[in-house]
Amino acid sequence: MSRYLLGRIAQAVLVLWGAYSITYFILYLLPGDPLSIMLSASGMEIDALSPEQLAKARSYYGLDQGLIERYFDLLWGVLQGDLGQSLTLDRPVTEILAERLPQTLALAGLAIALSLVGGVGLAYLAAYVRWQPLKVFLARLPALGFAVPVFWMGLLLIQVFAFGLGWFPATGSAGFDSLVLPALTLAIPSAAVYAQVLQRGFQDVWREPYIVTAWAKGLSRAQVQARHAFRNAALPLLTLVGLQVGNTVSGAVLVETIFARNGVGRLVQEAVLRQDIPLVLAVVTVSAAAFVLVNLLVDLLYPILDPRITHAPKVS
Amino acid sequence: MSRLIDVENLKVSYHSGGRVTEAVRGVSFYLQPGETLAIVGESGSGKTTLASALLGLLPLTARIDDGRLAVAGQDISHASERSKQRLRGRVVGLVPQDPMVSLNPTLSIGRQIGESLVLRHGKRYPGLDADVVELLQQVGLDDPALRATQYPHELSGGMRQRVLIAIALAGEPQLIIADEPTSALDVTVQKRILDHLEQLVKARGIALVIITHDLGVAADRADRVLVMRQGEVVESGAARQVLSAPAHPYTRELLAAAPAFGATPRPLPVALAGKQPLLRFDGVGKVFSLPQGRSFQALQALDLAVYPGQTLAIVGESGSGKSTSLRIALGLEQPSSGRVHFAGQDIGTLNWKQFRPLRQRMQLVQQNPFAALDPRFSIYQSVVEPLVSFGLLKGRELEQAARRLMEQVQLPASYLDRLPRELSGGQRQRVAIARALALQPDLLLLDEPVSALDVSVQAQILDLLRELQAELGVAYVLVSHDLAVVASLAHQVVVLKQGQVVEQGEARQVLEQPRELYTRELLEAVPGRRLAVA
């Protein structure tokens, strides 16, 4: 078991390193002169500088080094916790992230909780009711959730609940009240995915022979669904939660922009607008790290839910 | 004594997609407490629908159109879900068909049995765990305390079947329905479990309804037999009587087709004088290496010889190594020791490319006709594919070859246009045989060729194979666990157990006068021998 654990951790680190490297190369390798990008990000025009100033700038940004040399330099810095200096805000990136990350984590946390409750609840209900029209309606609802863009939904919710009914504030980062609408908006796409997958799961599991065995014991419909169907249909959900981390982060960028919240999402949006390369690189790396970590946890938790998975070498 | 089951003129139909299918058409029968009744029928006979109706588990698409269905005095044909639920488990128990998929994989054995006990007593009670262990012991599981904490995937098929019996008994029912109890496991394992079930049921005075397609099982274990065909009861009565002197022509047909009873057609003897063996195994062994440095010996010192025009049968239960020997013959695996010769050539060390020309002379018919044909290929495309792969024929000649092949397997040429899903299992197997014959091979390897088919269809396919051998002079290597199938085709028999040869020789001798204990066990486990021998 511990051999498996070590292997998985090594794999996770490898993936994280790969993600960092790819992002690095995209940002520094693709067309566009990094120097002029960085200069304009800092508010200077490349043409306005003399050759000596350009040379100084180049060495300041580390652009006088070769691509590979700079890569290892930066990587070394990351391993020591130094994520570089933001060009636009002129502060260490680590500091900026430490300030803004808690906001985003709170948003993401609430959103994930809401999406699980909503998604699982919807699918459970859809499987339980027997009245066809309601059942069909509940089954179609997730499809709607897939089709709705996060940013539009946010605007709609603002229109109805903030401007229309006045229950929640439309923007801002202060207090729990302001967290509700953004979390709800962020939760909807994930909830749709969970509901859809769980519904499919129920459909498949309901036809399995062990469900017939459960019926034959004399259990009621509710008991069969809860004890036998749900336990098996919900297995893929854990993996999904891991995969949805990426979508949640992406959604957070849009949601924080609409609701004008001080999180990492809005930070990266501004950073991209102003081509602040170190900041973008840092945020992408942190998200990748979150993804890798959550998926590692999911992998390790799986045997608890599904006794067939043991992480030991199999004999066929 | 009041009847436990009283069915009068029951009619059940399925309504889906605008179509109505009548599954049960006016069936009447009864069951007394403590009796054993066998309901015999092939697929489409309505026996499964009947079993579902008795449990009150008909799907939403089914409707009881007419008739009366009374279990323990209560009419459940139009009863509420609640009253049907009360009957399940406590009055009527079920032992399902396939033990490998009939247990919840995420709950421990103890909890699954405990559920039934809790339902029986109405709530959880202090002696629950002890009762679970006691029940596991009664159904014959070793180390019951350990088994109660284990999960289904940790148990073998036979053990799982015993757990299912324990679950059914836990409810203390008056009646147990056993659904196709002989289809999923090895013959010897099945026999032991069914013997045990019989014992338990008789000891507690529980009535038993056996749903089966196998007349042999009905003969061995039932007091009365009900024969069903296409939703109707064609014959019913005491088992001994129905099976020794059947009144209805369909029953007679079933008896004739079931190898344990009917006059098993024997293969025609083939002159061997001075011929060289087509396929020869010399001391072949196969060892599979497993993770963590362990190894598994699938075959040990196997010697066999297949002569042109003859059939060699390899018989064994699961894990005997029979499939491995086929794969070695086909070149899909290489032997770890010993030599394999085909037509005098050593094939044990050839790689895929070198082996390829030999494929024209050696073909395979697979076990599962439902997955052996590409669902997107028309029958024509499937049948001529080997010819196309080797580039042997084109255009008109290809079409002619296809027609000729269909004729050989006795299917109309118009089927060439169809897709596999439009054909029945037996028809698909014929197509698979036609495809295997396309290259006009000298040797045909048959892996459980009829195990997935109905009894009457089995007989037809076996007849076809016999005729083809006589007409074309093809040699067969037949792998099967079913001794009745083997008896109808084999000239030579090899009996394997866990990779080793137990007995081999002329078919007549091995099957009628076996020397070894294991062979005798296998023969005795074939259902129906009791009545046939009597």
Place this chain on the structure above:
Amino acid sequence: MTVLQRRLARALPANEAWRPRRRLQRLLDQAGPLLRRPGFVVALLLVLFTLVAALAPWLFTQFDPYATQPSAKLLPPSLSHWFGTDELGRDLYTRVLYGARLSVEAALLAVGLALVCGLGLGIVSGFVGGRLDAVIMRLVDVLLALPGLLLALAIVTAIGFGTLPVAVAVGVGIIPGFARTTRAEVLRIKTLPYVEAARLGGASWGRTLLRHVLPNAWGPVAVLATLDIGAAILATAGLSFLGFGAAPPAAEWGTLIANGRHFLITAPWVSLLPGLFLVLVVFSLNHIARTFEEVQR
């Protein structure tokens, strides 16, 4: 078959008139049940409408999407302006139709890119297996670890803004899904008996791949492709909403919605109606995909 039928079959002449059925005919047979579902037809019509609007928007409206008319600004929906007007007096319905071209173009490009790369990776990975499979799957894992939008943002930071970079960015993010689905299907089919039968019948790996594996693996991939077109539309709209799409006065859907944000209290239709149209298009695409899947099951 009865004994009589069997004798008859043997007596039939060898050269009866029979030719293999045309493949086109079989294709038409398959389309039949699809067209009988009203939901599917409606969805298909909406998608076709959007496609035609993307190619020739002038067919459906006579307004100019770029002509400003300050006197008619922020008018609510009416018979003359179906979606109302925006803050510069431009007819919103027209803007949506012209925006269709940009959004559809970007989405199709993105999915096309992802399909080619993802399909290729999945086939190689599933078919060849072994080390190559492990390496490719690690690569896919890495792509998965980068959240779609952020990866797109990184690409846009480097290449610049506009429809093409957005399409490439979104496309790269969709590749893992295709690669994994294709690989799973190839692995499943590779072990099926009929593939083994074809190989034993002398078929080369190439023939097996082209005639057996790919046609049978196609189903789930086609469903995923249709679903991903919708996802790509949403993703490109998201990017242009954030300001990274084509520069104004281009009428990309995301930009339209972003613009209308400022007038949410007084004129909500400026944001909400283009969004509604977007929702309907994506919903229709998803419905088509789901119908395919149901029919295949």
